[in-house]
Amino acid sequence: MKKSMIAYPYLVWMIIFILVPLLLIVFYGFTKTTDQGIVFTLDHFKRFFEPIYIMVLLRSLYLALICTVICLLLGYPLSLILASKEYRHKRVLVLLVVIPMWMNFLLRTYAWLTLLEKNGVINTFISFFGLPKMELLYNQGAVVLGMVYNFLPFMVLPIYSVLIKIDKSIIEAAEDLGADSKTIFGKIILPLSLPGIVSGITMVYMPAVTTFVISRLLGGGQFTLIGNLIEQQFVYTGEWGFGSALSIVMMILILFSMAIMSRYEKEREGGGLF
Amino acid sequence: MRFLKRFYLGLIFLFLYAPILILMVFSFNDSKSRGNWGGFTLRWYAELFRDREIMSALYYTIVIAILSALIATAIGMVAALGIHNMNRFGKGLVINITYLPMLNPDIVTGISLMILFVFVNMERGFISLLIAHITFNIPYVIFSIMPKLKQMNQHLYEAALDLGATPFYAFRKVILPEIMPGVITGLIFAFTLSIDDFVISYFTTGAGVSNLSIVIHSMARRGINPTINALSTLMFITVLLLLIIVNKRTANNSGKENVI
Known part of the structure; x- marks a missing residue:
C-alpha cells in the first residue's frame, strides 16, 4: 500500500x-x-451585459476601489508608525489592530448602525450643540465607511510585516551617505514595502468587491452591489442560471487579478532587493 | 513628530474601538433608544438568555463549531500525511484545489454548495451546514500541518519501523508529537472560523437551523435591538479570550503562523 x-x-x-x-x-x-x-x-451572460447590471458591476468595482484607496492612505502611515523605532517593541499595538478583525463582522457592521442612525450617537452628539441632524446612514458614504472599518486591518498587517523586516543597516548606510529622510523613504522604504502594499491591496479589494452584507445593512438595500445581485438570484428570485453566470464572472475577475498581483509580488521580491 | 505619531495612533484606535465600546456601553442602557442614557441595567442580558431564537442559534453555533473543527482536523491531518507522501505532480494538483475555498469569495463557495445540496435533493439543515463548515475548515487545517511535516526529520519514522514498530505505533509515537502544534493550531483556527462564518452558512442552512451570525443578520435588518448589544459584548469577550490563547500558542511556536 x-x-x-x-x-x-x-x-x-x-x-x-x-x-x-x-x-x-x-x-x-x-x-x-x-x-x-x-x-x-449564453443568454445568462448576455443578460449580464444589460446596462443595469453593468452598472452594478461598475459600482461594486468603484466602491471597492475607493475603500482600497482610503485603507491604503490610512493604513500605510499607521504601519510606518507601528514599525518605527519608538513603537516596534510594542507588539501589543499590532495585536490591537488585529482584535476587531476577530469579532463577528456582522456585529462590527451593526455597531456602525448604532452610531450612524437618525437617533444614533453621532446625531445626538451633534444636536447637543444645536446643529441639525444629518442623514448619515443609507448612502454610499456609509457603505464605504463600513468597508474601510471592516477591511483596514487587512491592509495594515501585510504592510507592517514587510516594513518590520527591512534591514536597518540599509537605512543606516543611506544615512551615512548623506541621504535625508525624504530620500530614504522614496528610495528605500517605499520600494521595499511594495510587496506588502500589493498584498494589502489584494486582501482589501477582493472582499470589498464581493460583500453583500455591508451594502445591505449600511446601504439599506439602495446600493446593490454584485454580491447583492448574486444573493438575490439564489435566495429570492430563483434565477440560478443568471446567478451562476454572475458568480463565474466574479470568480474569473478575482482569480485573474490574484494571478496578476501574485506575479507582481514575486517579481518585486526578486528584483527589488538589488 | 512624536506628538503627531501619538495623535494619529490615537485617532485610528478611536476609529477601530469606538463602535465596539459604544455597543458594549449601550448593552447596559435601560432605554430602548440610543439617544439617551436611562440608567444601568442588566435586563438586556436577561432577555438575551430568555430569547429562544438566540439560545437555539447559540447551541447550533457551538455544536457546529466543535463538530466541524474536530472532523475537519481528523480529515485534514490524515490528508496532510497523504499529500506529504505524494509525488510532485499529485501534490501540486491537490494543494492547488485545496487552495480554492480559501481564494474563492465566500459567496461563491456558499452558493456552489447550496446548488450541490439542492441538486442532489438533500434537505438543507443541520447536516448540510455541518458539511459546509467542514469543507471550508479543512484547507486551514491542512495548511497548518503541512509546514510541520516538512520540518520533520523523515528518517525518524523509518528508524522506528526498522526497530520493529508497526506503522500505526510509529505514527503515534514519532509523527504525531512532531505535528501536534500544527494540529492544535488548525483545530483552533477551524473552530474560530466556524463560529465567525456568516456568508457560507447563510446559503447552506435551511429553515429552523440558524447560527448566531444568521440571527444577528436578520435582527439587524429588522432594526436596532439592545439584546444584540448584550450578545455582542459577550461574543467580543469570548473572542478576546480565544485570541489570547491562540496568540500564546503561536508565540510559543516561534510565531510561524501569522495570525489572520
Missing part, C-alpha cells in the same frame, strides 16, 4: 464538495431548461 493512499478520503471529499459544486455553477451558468430539455446557452 502506498503511503499517499491515506489521502484518498480527503480526495473524495474534495471532489464532491469543492470541485463538483464549482462545476455545477458552470453547468447552470451555461444551460437553460426549454421544452426540449436542457440546452446550452
Whole structure:
C-alpha cells in the first residue's frame, strides 16, 4: 500500500464538495431548461451585459476601489508608525489592530448602525450643540465607511510585516551617505514595502468587491452591489442560471487579478532587493 | 513628530474601538433608544438568555463549531500525511484545489454548495451546514500541518519501523508529537472560523437551523435591538479570550503562523 493512499478520503471529499459544486455553477451558468430539455446557452451572460447590471458591476468595482484607496492612505502611515523605532517593541499595538478583525463582522457592521442612525450617537452628539441632524446612514458614504472599518486591518498587517523586516543597516548606510529622510523613504522604504502594499491591496479589494452584507445593512438595500445581485438570484428570485453566470464572472475577475498581483509580488521580491 | 505619531495612533484606535465600546456601553442602557442614557441595567442580558431564537442559534453555533473543527482536523491531518507522501505532480494538483475555498469569495463557495445540496435533493439543515463548515475548515487545517511535516526529520519514522514498530505505533509515537502544534493550531483556527462564518452558512442552512451570525443578520435588518448589544459584548469577550490563547500558542511556536 502506498503511503499517499491515506489521502484518498480527503480526495473524495474534495471532489464532491469543492470541485463538483464549482462545476455545477458552470453547468447552470451555461444551460437553460426549454421544452426540449436542457440546452446550452449564453443568454445568462448576455443578460449580464444589460446596462443595469453593468452598472452594478461598475459600482461594486468603484466602491471597492475607493475603500482600497482610503485603507491604503490610512493604513500605510499607521504601519510606518507601528514599525518605527519608538513603537516596534510594542507588539501589543499590532495585536490591537488585529482584535476587531476577530469579532463577528456582522456585529462590527451593526455597531456602525448604532452610531450612524437618525437617533444614533453621532446625531445626538451633534444636536447637543444645536446643529441639525444629518442623514448619515443609507448612502454610499456609509457603505464605504463600513468597508474601510471592516477591511483596514487587512491592509495594515501585510504592510507592517514587510516594513518590520527591512534591514536597518540599509537605512543606516543611506544615512551615512548623506541621504535625508525624504530620500530614504522614496528610495528605500517605499520600494521595499511594495510587496506588502500589493498584498494589502489584494486582501482589501477582493472582499470589498464581493460583500453583500455591508451594502445591505449600511446601504439599506439602495446600493446593490454584485454580491447583492448574486444573493438575490439564489435566495429570492430563483434565477440560478443568471446567478451562476454572475458568480463565474466574479470568480474569473478575482482569480485573474490574484494571478496578476501574485506575479507582481514575486517579481518585486526578486528584483527589488538589488 | 512624536506628538503627531501619538495623535494619529490615537485617532485610528478611536476609529477601530469606538463602535465596539459604544455597543458594549449601550448593552447596559435601560432605554430602548440610543439617544439617551436611562440608567444601568442588566435586563438586556436577561432577555438575551430568555430569547429562544438566540439560545437555539447559540447551541447550533457551538455544536457546529466543535463538530466541524474536530472532523475537519481528523480529515485534514490524515490528508496532510497523504499529500506529504505524494509525488510532485499529485501534490501540486491537490494543494492547488485545496487552495480554492480559501481564494474563492465566500459567496461563491456558499452558493456552489447550496446548488450541490439542492441538486442532489438533500434537505438543507443541520447536516448540510455541518458539511459546509467542514469543507471550508479543512484547507486551514491542512495548511497548518503541512509546514510541520516538512520540518520533520523523515528518517525518524523509518528508524522506528526498522526497530520493529508497526506503522500505526510509529505514527503515534514519532509523527504525531512532531505535528501536534500544527494540529492544535488548525483545530483552533477551524473552530474560530466556524463560529465567525456568516456568508457560507447563510446559503447552506435551511429553515429552523440558524447560527448566531444568521440571527444577528436578520435582527439587524429588522432594526436596532439592545439584546444584540448584550450578545455582542459577550461574543467580543469570548473572542478576546480565544485570541489570547491562540496568540500564546503561536508565540510559543516561534510565531510561524501569522495570525489572520
